[in-house]
Amino acid sequence: MQKEYYLREQLKVIQEELGDRDGIQAEIEDYKKKIEKAKMPKEAKEKALYEISRMEKLGSNSPETGVIRTYLDWVVNLPWSKETKDVEDIKKVREVLEKEHFGLEDVKREYLSTLL
Numbered sequence: 001m002q003k004e005y006y007l008r009e010q011l012k013v014i015q016e017e018l019g020d021r022d023g024i025q026a027e028i029e030d031y032k033k034k035i036e037k038a039k040m041p042k043e044a045k046e047k048a049l050y051e052i053s054r055m056e057k058l059g060s061n062s063p064e065t066g067v068i069r070t071y072l073d074w075v076v077n078l079p080w081s082k083e084t085k086d087v088e089d090i091k092k093v094r095e096v097l098e099k100e101h102f103g104l105e106d107v108k109r110e111y112l113s114t115l116l
Contacts, residue, residue: 008057011057011059015059024055024056024059024060024065025056027055027060027069028052028055028056031048031052031055031072031076032049032052034072034076035048035049035052035075035076037076038075038076038078038080038081039080039081040075040078040080041080044075044080047075048072048075048076051068051071051072052068052072054068055068055069055072088115090112090115090116093112093115094108094112097111097112
């Protein structure tokens with residue numbers, strides 16, 4: 001644990017000298033605020049915070065950081081606390097499926113059977 005602490009401190013110093021530290025720290029704080037605001041479930045929140053810690057360790061120059069940013073942007077923009085009203089009118093559901101989804105007859109039939 002001491003070695004890990006020592007290496008992390010060295011990494012921080014190197015990142016500060018490279019000018020990486022301030023930019024990535026601001027970005028991390030921004031993501032943490034967005035995660036709190038999103039009101040996501042506990043498991044999703046834990047995963048997002050884990051990815052933030054990975055991003056912090058990797059620094060801004062790593063290609064993996066771009067993947068993590070994309071993931072975090074996607075996760076924080078999901079409508080976690082919003083619900084939609086279910087449509088229970090089978091005729092209306094069938095109309096929308098026919099109008100907006102060409103083909104896939106088996107899939108539509110299966111979906112409609114789950115509503116009955």
